[in-house]
Amino acid sequence: MKILFYDATSYDKESFDKELEYFKEIEVTYQETDISEKTVSLAEGYDAICAFVNSDLSAGVLEKLHEIGISLILLRCAGFNNVDLEKAKAYGITVLRVPGYSPEAVAEHAMALALCVNRHIHKSYIKVRENNFSLVGLTGVDFYGKTAGIIGTGKIGAAMCRICRGFGMRVIAYDMYHNPDLDFVEYKELEDVLKESDLISLHCPLTEETHHLVNAETIRMMKDNVVFVNTSRGALVHTEDLIQGIRSGKFFGVGLDVYEEESANVFENREDELLESSITARLLSFPNVVVTSHQGFLTKEALAAISEITLQNAMDFEKGQIKEGNRV
Ligand code: NAI
Numbered sequence: 001m002k003i004l005f006y007d008a009t010s011y012d013k014e015s016f017d018k019e020l021e022y023f024k025e026i027e028v029t030y031q032e033t034d035i036s037e038k039t040v041s042l043a044e045g046y047d048a049i050c051a052f053v054n055s056d057l058s059a060g061v062l063e064k065l066h067e068i069g070i071s072l073i074l075l076r077c078a079g080f081n082n083v084d085l086e087k088a089k090a091y092g093i094t095v096l097r098v099p100g101y102s103p104e105a106v107a108e109h110a111m112a113l114a115l116c117v118n119r120h121i122h123k124s125y126i127k128v129r130e131n132n133f134s135l136v137g138l139t140g141v142d143f144y145g146k147t148a149g150i151i152g153t154g155k156i157g158a159a160m161c162r163i164c165r166g167f168g169m170r171v172i173a174y175d176m177y178h179n180p181d182l183d184f185v186e187y188k189e190l191e192d193v194l195k196e197s198d199l200i201s202l203h204c205p206l207t208e209e210t211h212h213l214v215n216a217e218t219i220r221m222m223k224d225n226v227v228f229v230n231t232s233r234g235a236l237v238h239t240e241d242l243i244q245g246i247r248s249g250k251f252f253g254v255g256l257d258v259y260e261e262e263s264a265n266v267f268e269n270r271e272d273e274l275l276e277s278s279i280t281a282r283l284l285s286f287p288n289v290v291v292t293s294h295q296g297f298l299t300k301e302a303l304a305a306i307s308e309i310t311l312q313n314a315m316d317f318e319k320g321q322i323k324e325g326n327r328v
Contacts, residue, residue, distance in 0.1 A: 117253025149197025
């Protein structure tokens, strides 16, 4: 099987090349540019393409993939909101993903963001490098004894619940499905989770229902001085409302690994550009906001698992033995 691998980075090549030693039937060609209507024709002659979380898999791209005979998309990620699923189905294109690789990787990043904004690590790192050892402006709060509110308690949310429990926090959560492994978690209505939590972390998928789940109304319900973290998907949050909330002093700190309008930024080096996107520029202007570039998944363990499952998905497709849980 010949796979064209779009948007390839050095860390992708490293982890996939290691794994390819166990998949001799697969040949991968790495392509640095991402898929788009302009670059889709590069896939001609391949059996499948491999794409990532922000790759453009909208109707136009899928139509062209179909025209050149591609019937398999291998997503090397869990999320699939970038894929026009109706069109994929209509064109008979199978889309496979990696539903879970290292939930702990993302949950640990969520806690890293929460700790960073709470204890002002981003500020003290810069200050100390400038020989400024003053502690003024660096006061945080203990997470110990406080309440963590986790929205979505699937694989990553459950890992975040366990981490918060390890910090000595009371853990409450909102999810339609109560995870039976989390006997230490109190499930509550969304409104109560928002009202009672000192730390709120989002771990639900982006769906029609969860789109802009965090908005002016739900922000108003939150406690003053809440620490808010989003490592899930940008559009779970109405960013204009979040910015208003930050301006009004609602948040002690905000940690965002994902945000609306991240697509132009994510995984790109734009250091020579003036950032025109007002959302990115405004988010970066607040001293109590830390933004990372969709890196929650980026650990060696997660990359190894992603490569293995993606290549196994390709083999399973070839043999007609697709794992239904991996089908989008
Ligand atoms: P999962 O499918 O194991 O869990 C999602 C949970 O959200 C489920 O328990 C589901 O019942 C719940 N849920 C669905 N709709 C909900 C709603 N309206 N309100 C509350 N809960 C709701 O997914 P997993 O693996 O835990 O991933 C969660 C999200 O994390 C993904 O959808 C993806 O957006 C994001 N993610 C981010 C990464 C990063 O690098 N920052 C990497 C991987 C995933």
